[in-house]
Amino acid sequence: MPAPLPRRTALRAGLFxxxxxxxxxxCSGGTTRTAGNPAxxxxxxxxxxxxxxxxxxxxxxxTLRRIRGQGVLRQSGSVTTPGFGMMNPATGKITGFDIGIAxxxxxxxxxxxxxxxxxxGADTREAILxxxxxxxxxxxxxxxxxxxxLVSFAxxxxxARSGIVVGADGPQVTAVRDLxxxxxxxxxxxxxxxxxxACPQARAVVFEESSQCAAAVRQGRVQAWSANTAxxxxxxxxxxxxxxxxxTYGSSPFGIGLPKDDPAFKQIVVGFLQRITADGSWRRxxxxxxxxLVSGPAPEPPRPGSVPGx
Amino acid sequence: xxxxxxxxxxxxxxxxxxxxxxxxxGLVLLGLLALVLVRxxxxxQLDPARWAILVDGAMLRFLLQxxxxxxxxxxxxxxxxxxxxxxxxxxxxxxKRWLSWPSATVIEFFRAMPLLLILxxxxxxxxxxxxxxxxxxxxxxxxxxxxxxIFAEIVRAGILAVGRGQSEAGHAIGLRHWETMAFVVLPQxxxxxxPALISQTVRVIKESSxxxxxxxxxxxxxxxxxxxxxxxxxxxxxxxxxxxxVVNILLSRVAERLANRKKTLVxxxx
Amino acid sequence: xLSGHAGEILGGFTTTLxxxxxxxxxALVLGCVVAICRISPVRPLRIAGxxxxxLVRNSPLLxxxxxxxxxxxxxxxxxxxxxxxxxxxxxxxxxxxxETIRSGIRAVDRGQVEAARAIGLPFRRVVLDVLLPQAxxxxxxxxxxxxxxxxxxxxxxxxxxxxxxxxxxxxxxLETAEPILAFAVAACGYLVINLAVSGVVRLVExxxxxxx
Numbered sequence: 087m088p089a090p091l092p093r094r095t096a097l098r099a100g101l102f103x104x105x106x107x108x109x110x111x112x113c114s115g116g117t118t119r120t121a122g123n124p125a126x127x128x129x130x131x132x133x134x135x136x137x138x139x140x141x142x143x144x145x146x147x148x149t150l151r152r153i154r155g156q157g158v159l160r161q162s163g164s165v166t167t168p169g170f171g172m173m174n175p176a177t178g179k180i181t182g183f184d185i186g187i188a189x190x191x192x193x194x195x196x197x198x199x200x201x202x203x204x205x206x207g208a209d210t211r212e213a214i215l216x217x218x219x220x221x222x223x224x225x226x227x228x229x230x231x232x233x234x235x236l237v238s239f240a241x242x243x244x245x246a247r248s249g250i251v252v253g254a255d256g257p258q259v260t261a262v263r264d265l266x267x268x269x270x271x272x273x274x275x276x277x278x279x280x281x282x283x284a285c286p287q288a289r290a291v292v293f294e295e296s297s298q299c300a301a302a303v304r305q306g307r308v309q310a311w312s313a314n315t316a317x318x319x320x321x322x323x324x325x326x327x328x329x330x331x332x333x334t335y336g337s338s339p340f341g342i343g344l345p346k347d348d349p350a351f352k353q354i355v356v357g358f359l360q361r362i363t364a365d366g367s368w369r370r371x372x373x374x375x376x377x378x379l380v381s382g383p384a385p386e387p388p389r390p391g392s393v394p395g396x
Numbered sequence: 397x398x399x400x401x402x403x404x405x406x407x408x409x410x411x412x413x414x415x416x417x418x419x420x421x422g423l424v425l426l427g428l429l430a431l432v433l434v435r436x437x438x439x440x441q442l443d444p445a446r447w448a449i450l451v452d453g454a455m456l457r458f459l460l461q462x463x464x465x466x467x468x469x470x471x472x473x474x475x476x477x478x479x480x481x482x483x484x485x486x487x488x489x490x491x492k493r494w495l496s497w498p499s500a501t502v503i504e505f506f507r508a509m510p511l512l513l514i515l516x517x518x519x520x521x522x523x524x525x526x527x528x529x530x531x532x533x534x535x536x537x538x539x540x541x542x543x544x545x546i547f548a549e550i551v552r553a554g555i556l557a558v559g560r561g562q563s564e565a566g567h568a569i570g571l572r573h574w575e576t577m578a579f580v581v582l583p584q585x586x587x588x589x590x591p592a593l594i595s596q597t598v599r600v601i602k603e604s605s606x607x608x609x610x611x612x613x614x615x616x617x618x619x620x621x622x623x624x625x626x627x628x629x630x631x632x633x634x635x636x637x638x639x640x641x642v643v644n645i646l647l648s649r650v651a652e653r654l655a656n657r658k659k660t661l662v663x664x665x666x
Numbered sequence: 667x668l669s670g671h672a673g674e675i676l677g678g679f680t681t682t683l684x685x686x687x688x689x690x691x692x693a694l695v696l697g698c699v700v701a702i703c704r705i706s707p708v709r710p711l712r713i714a715g716x717x718x719x720x721l722v723r724n725s726p727l728l729x730x731x732x733x734x735x736x737x738x739x740x741x742x743x744x745x746x747x748x749x750x751x752x753x754x755x756x757x758x759x760x761x762x763x764x765e766t767i768r769s770g771i772r773a774v775d776r777g778q779v780e781a782a783r784a785i786g787l788p789f790r791r792v793v794l795d796v797l798l799p800q801a802x803x804x805x806x807x808x809x810x811x812x813x814x815x816x817x818x819x820x821x822x823x824x825x826x827x828x829x830x831x832x833x834x835x836x837x838x839x840l841e842t843a844e845p846i847l848a849f850a851v852a853a854c855g856y857l858v859i860n861l862a863v864s865g866v867v868r869l870v871e872x873x874x875x876x877x878x
Contacts, residue, residue, distance in 0.1 A: 162611075166624035175622045176454035204531060205611035209836055210519055212843065214610070217523035219531050232843040271827070279840060291747065291827040292837075295620060297629045298736065302827075305739035307747065324627075406707075414707055422710035432741050439740040508814070508860035510821040512832060513849055520845045598724060605726040616726060630740075633732055637725045644724035 129169070129378060131186035134370040135199045138190040139361050141354070149344070149351040150195060153221050158200040159192035162214055162223035162343070165205050166295055169316035169376045170226055183316075183375040187243055187342070188224045190367060194358045207294070208275030212236045215343055222355070223343030226314065228276045234395035238348075240355035241341030241396050242388045243368075247334045248280045249315040253303050254327045259310060262335035269308040271299035277313045280336040296321060303328060314338075320379045339393040356390045363387040446628045450635040455622055462618030463639050469532070469614060470601035473539040477600060478593065480540055481547030486577060488552060499548075506545035514538045515609050531610045543600050550592045554585035594651035598644045615639060671838050678834030679855045685752060685820040685830060686859070690813050692756030697763025704768060715764070722761040727819050730754050735826055751828050755816055762812050770805035771797065803874050810867030817859045831855045 144150060153159055163184055165173035171182040180203055189199035204220050211223050215237050226246065229239045250259050250270075259265065266287035272278045274292050281290055291308050293299050299311045300321045311318070315334060322330040342359075344352050362368045372384045390396065406414060436442050449455045487499030506514065515538040522529065529537065558581050566576030605616040619636030623629025703715035722730065731754040735747065745753070774797055782796040824833035831852055839848035 165621055172625060173621050175458035175618070175625055176452070178458075205608070205617070207609055209516065209839060209845070210609060212845065213516075213519040213523070214531070217519065217528050217534075219528075219534070219610075230843070232841070236843055274836065274840065278837070282841075292824070292833060293827050294825050295624055295629070297624050297627055298732075298826075301629070301736050301739075305736070306744060307739065418708045418710055421708050425710055425714050435741040436737075439742070441737070441740045504860075505857075508857050509853055510818040510832065510856060512821050512824070513852055513856070516845065516849045517853070520849065524846075602724075602726040605728055616729065630733065630737055633729055637729045637733070640726060640729070641721060641724045645720055648724075 129172075129181040129375050131181060131183075131189070131371055131374050134186060134367060134374050135189045135193060137370065138193050138199075138367045139365060140197050141194040141358065141361075144195070144354055145350055147348050147350040147354065149221060149348045150354065152218075153195055157196065158202050159188060159195065159222065160202045160204060160220045161188040161225075162206055162211055162220040163188060163203045163225045165203060167226060167317060168296065168320035169379045170314075171203070181375065183244065183371060184224045184226060184340075186371045186375055188222065190362055190371065191222065191224075191342070191355065191358055194361070195354070208273075208278075211343060215345055218345065221345075225343075226276045226338075226340055227343050228279055228338045229341040229393050229395045230279075231395045233343075236346065238344040238346050238352045239341035239396045240344060240352050240359060241390055242339035242393050243342060243359050243390070244340040245385075245388050246276065246314045246316075246338045246340060248277060248284070248312050248336045248338070249318045249334050250331045251300075251303060251311045251313075251318045251322050251328050252309065252331060253306065254329050256303070256329065257309055259331045259333055261333050262312075264333070265310055265312070268310055271302045271308040271311040273299060273313060276338045276340070280338050281312050284335045300325065300328060316376045316379045319381075323379075339388065339396070341393075341396055359390045441630060446631050449622060449626045449628055449631060455626075458618055458622060459615065459635055459639065462613055462615035462636070463643065465607075465613055466601060466604050466615040466640075467643070469536060469539070469604040469607065469612065470597060473536050473543060473600045473604065474597045476536065476540045477543040477547055478596065480544030481551050481596075482582075484544060484548035485551035485555060486574075488548065489555060489577075491573060503545045503548050506541045507549065509542070511538060511542045511603055511606055512609065514542050515606060519610065531612060535604070535607050535610050535612055538606075539600055539603050543596065543603065546599075547592075547596050550596075551585065551589065554589045554592070555581055557588060558584045590654070591651065594648055597647055597651075601644060601647075602640065671834075671841075674829075674834050675831070675838065675851060675855075678829055678831040681748075681823070681829055682817065682820050682831040682855065683859070685748070685755065685823065685828070686813070686817040688749075688752045689755035689759070689820070690816050692752060693759035693763050693812065693816065694809075696756055696760035697767060700760055700764040701767040704764065705771070719761045719764055722758055723765075727754070727758050728822055728825060730758050731822055731826055747827050751820070751823050751826060754822075755819055758819070759812055759816055762815075763809070766805050766808040766812065767801070770801035770808075773804040774800045799874075803871075806867060806871050806874060810863055810870075814860055814863050817863070818856065821856075 163180075164171040165180055167182065167184070169182055170184040171180055173180045185201065185203065188201045188203070192201045193199040204214065206214060211225060211227060212233065214220050215223055223237075227239075229242060233239075248262075250262070250265065252259055257264070257268070262281075262284045265281070265285045268288055269291050270281060270288045271293055272281050272290050273294065273296060278290055278292060281288055291302065293302060296313065296317050299308075299313065302308045303311045304325070304327045311328075318330055322328040342355055344355060362371075368387045369384050377384060433442065440446070450459075484499050484503055487495050488503060490496045490499070509517075515535065518534055518538050518541075522534075555577075562580055562584065563576050566580040567573075571579065604612075604614050607614040608617040608620065611617075615636050616633075619632045620629070622635075623632030626632065700715050700718055703711040704719070706712065731751060734754045734757070735750045738745065738750065778796055778800060779792060782792045787796070820828075820830055821832040823830040824836055827833075835848040835852040838851075839845050842848075
């Protein structure tokens with residue numbers, strides 16, 4: 087049954103490498119094929135990282151000493167989140183905004199963007215920071231007061247808005263309150279929190295991965311899917327059976343999670359964020375990762391420390 | 397085997413009837429299979445382009461890397477959980493209260509918990525005790541705690557199944573309790589436990605699929621990454637599933653053969 | 667801290683109980699059917715039964731659940747998530763039930779069957795009055811273990827959108843960042859189920875025990 091098709095796939099990916107990704111929707115509008123967005127394979131933050139700054143005269147802290155001893159920054163991240171961290175299994179390369187921030191940070195601390203990404207669910211981010219399995223967490227990690235008791239946050243480095251996707255012939259949704267009483271697919275973590283805060287009357291149906299959420303909408307198991315707009319646009323653009331609504335809501339301030347016991351290191355990371363927003367690295371990174379998935383100009387980077395808990 | 401002594405050998409009429417029934421059943425089963433395939437085909441799941449990820453060399457290599465990690469976790473966890481299981485079982489059967497009670501408690505607790513929760517406990521609890529272990533061992537320790545407790549009960553049943561007379565004989569010739577266990581009872585129990593050992597390995601290999609919680613790149617996790625990247629997650633899961641099935645069936649067959657050989661070796665002297 | 671979420675967590679516990687209560691009977695029925703297939707003289711059924719057990723027993727439960735939940739709708743069957751998970755648990759544990767039944771039957775001394783047939787009992791009564799009652803005795807303990815495993819397996823609902831105990835405690839943790847408390851509560855829930863099942867198994871075993 088399976089035919090040898092890698093060559094065709096590669097060709098297609100090459101065509102899309104030209105960059106016109108938002109146009110994709112119109113190209114593949116009629117097909118029933120719902121494979122991943124070829125844009126995932128073409129996003130690349132290497133240039134933004136290569137032009138990122140290197141920190142000088144950083145104060146010694148235990149965490150920094152450990153990272154320098156390892157020669158690599160171990161970070162908790164996702165490899166299945168389009169636009170933020172997505173691994174290409176063929177090359178092992180991870181692309182996205184979050185992984186880009188981690189690589190920039192590694193370059194800032196070590197001089198080289200050496201990053202070791204350890205994946206894990208939303209349940210265990212605090213645990214692996216506390217037990218020092220990782221040095222930092224850059225994983226669509228929403229800053230909150232209750233979490234700030236367990237870990238430190240530097241940031242926000244990004245403020246995500248949630249969007250809503252429905253089936254092509256699904257219900258009219260113009261605002262988040264229209265989700266009341268409906269079954270809404272969400273992934274655990276930031277999306278689930280945002281939905282519960284904005285519309286507690288919606289019935290959250292938790293699936294681990296974004297493809298599963300998309301499939302649940304397509305198959306009519308849920309009436310809507312809510313997530314970060316970058317994730318939604320990436321999926322909805324290539325699937326004619328999904329429709330992105332205009333409604334967006336909430337603001338999830340993503341922060342870099344850090345071990346609680348090293349305030350001096352937090353100051354270094356805050357300094358790093360200020361540096362990359364000031365010198366344009368932040369903007370370049372956005373344009374090379376999330377930018378191609380969402381339309382419009384790059385937003386203003388948030389100011390570190392502007393959110394309770396950070 | 398009991399299956400064939402339930403009824404007499406079939407006569408020619410019954411044989412003919414059986415053949416008709418067999419053919420009918422076969423047709424019905426094939427029909428059901430065809431129906432499912434047609435339905436899946438209609439919704440595009442059988443489109444060759446969707447299965448392309450499973451014949452792409454690079455993607456396949458990625459899955460096989462996951463399989464290698466799964467086997468590594470499986471191997472280490474099996475060895476450790478068998479050791480832990482035997483020790484716990486002996487502890488529970490010990491005559492010393494201070495040994496048997498804690499053993500029983502540990503067994504009952506870890507047997508009663510879903511592995512996922514044990515994994516969470518280890519991840520959150522160990523740092524509180526000041527213990528830091530690499531993520532590979534966080535997964536392995538959790539599996540060993542769970543599978544070891546389960547195996548302990550299997551071992552205990554095996555030990556209890558060895559006739560009382562055996563241990564009494566051991567005591568009668570002046571062996572201590574642990575000597576009786578080590579030289580008389582355990583070797584006999586071990587023979588009965590050979591098949592259980594394999595199902596233990598299969599269990600552990602399947603349980604290693606929880607590695608995604610701590611971010612171990614094992615088979616199911618890699619299947620998931622592949623599925624998320626390509627969007628064809630059903631196909632990626634089927635691919636991963638087939639690898640699990642092939643490996644586990646191979647394991648079981650090898651084990652069956654080993655067990656059979658052992659059995660004949662043992663029986664001959666009697 | 668807990669009191670604000672007691673309702674949800676209790677609800678999750680109830681869902682876990684319901685999942686178990688629905689999936690275990692399904693596994694029993696399905697397991698019996700597969701066992702009958704495997705010992706029947708009809709070859710296609712034997713092969714299908716063997717294939718079923720080999721396929722199901724050797725793949726992780728999560729895989730079966732995901733394939734059923736997202737594969738079935740594409741095969742034209744859309745059933746609610748709760749029942750999908752019940753089906754997945756039932757299908758998965760049926761393979762274990764089947765093997766338990768077979769080894770239970772094998773544990774019966776063949777002389778018993780021979781004796782029953784020698785005194786001229788018809789097939790139906792050989793099976794129902796001699797074979798099965800004795801086989802059942804050997805099956806109580808393993809079936810109890812399967813029941814416990816069904817309850818533990820239902821924790822998988824957390825990954826596939828069923829609001830059972832584990833998912834509710836995970837959400838609780840997400841909101842309050844109290845991981846230890848959250849998972850301790852879940853642990854208590856599973857411990858209660860487990861102890862209850864163990865108790866019942868012990869009772870049944872005492873009932874069916876034969877003093878020799």
